[in-house]
Amino acid sequence: MTSPWIEGLRSVALNVPDLVKAEQFYVNIWHLEVAHRKENAIYLRGSGGDDHLLALYAGSEVPQVRQVTLRARSAEALVKVSEAVERAGGSIVTPVGPLTKNPAGGTGVTVRDPHGRIFQVVHGDARHEPQPPVKDIPIRLTHAVLNSHAVDETQAFIEQAFGFRLADRTGIMAFMNCDRDHHTIAIGITDNDALNHIAFLMPDMESVMRGGGRMKDAGFPIQWGPGRHGPGNNLFNYFIDPFGIVIEYTADVEQIDDSYVPRGPSDWKWPEGRYDQWGISQPPGAPLKEAQRRVFFAS
Missing domain, CATH: 3.10.180.10 (2,3-Dihydroxybiphenyl 1,2-Dioxygenase, domain 1)
Structure with a gap:
């Protein structure tokens, strides 16, 4: 895909x-x-x-x-x-x-x-020789999530302008695919056009968890996580940076191809009280939700 x-x-x-x-x-x-x-x-x-x-x-x-x-x-x-x-x-x-x-x-x-x-x-931009994956060091960006007050219009633009395809859609997000990563851009279904978050790919689960401890020690507690998402199947820990920007450590992102069948909101419903596949993550709190509404594109 x-x-x-x-x-x-x-x-x-x-x-x-x-x-x-x-x-x-x-x-x-x-x-x-x-x-x-x-x-x-x-x-x-x-x-x-x-x-x-x-x-x-x-x-x-x-x-x-x-x-x-x-x-x-x-x-x-x-x-x-x-x-x-x-x-x-x-x-x-x-x-x-x-x-x-x-x-x-x-x-x-x-x-x-x-x-x-x-x-x-x-x-044709410059590239470095990739290092072997190093624990605790992000490898690359895996996705950016952009809120939209008009999700159908935003989805159509990304499909038509960039050739992306819809991978999955839940009640709160449309996940857009361009290559093997399940999603590279996702669209937050909401009433604003802010930056929802930026996700950094870590080498493994250990790095996602150690990153959570390192951030906590530095005064930046985990705002949501640890857990495993539904769409994308990826591990997650979410944080708010010193300026109010939401950033995520993630790993184990699902790799898909043309055989992947997109699913809709009815396919992605958790049991009552569950917010990730494992059922151990607490719901995202008010500070995270507020931060996901604050950072807009410069005019």
């Missing part, structure tokens, strides 16, 4: 209130590594081949999403995406061309969906 144009999620770019504090948190506690540094930005990588997973920029007091960056399968796919975006009701922010301001380089196109979300699609 693959998009003809998109192979996965490369990175997410955010405006944060305090770049020094952000570096201290994401390097010392979250366990990313500085790949590049500019006067007003840092670019953080994991152990995988992506040049960076997070681009953090000095911004206003309120964190914002600058863009979500997807990786194209080919240079030709950038042209196809450009054409498809406009047919799907979106607009081109920056046409296909060299990405001279981004340290990863490559060629890309930046687009806006009908509700103001910014996506960049890149090809």
